[in-house]
Amino acid sequence: MGELELPAEEYAGPARVSAGSSGEAIDVEVDLRGQFEPLDGRFHWYGRIAACEQLSAEVRSGATVVLRTPHGSAEGRLSDVDPWGRFRITGTGRPPF
DSSP states (O other): OOOOOOOOSEEEEEEEEEOTTTOOEEEEEEEEEEEEETTTTEEEEEEEEOOOHHHHHHOOTTOEEEEEETTEEEEEEEEEEOTTSOEEEEEESSOOO
16 A cells, blocks of 8 residues: 655745636746644645735735646635735645645
8 A cells, every 4th residue: 555645845936826807827936835734634835926016916815816836736815915015825735836
């Protein structure tokens, strides 16, 4: 029997975000991390999306988006924007990295 393969714990690099009224994919840079949470038995991932004027014009905090990297895609939720204009993104389950 094979071992359970856990997702990578971090990713930094290019990604695409699909959201907003147009549903258009927007190229961004991301810095993501994640870990398996034994309390609920799920993988939790989170990170920041580099400041992007187009993304800020299309979406607001609280929006659900699809984040794609060269390694996969996953649905995430945007939250607070930091002083540098970066959205925080969080998700559970299989991460996009």
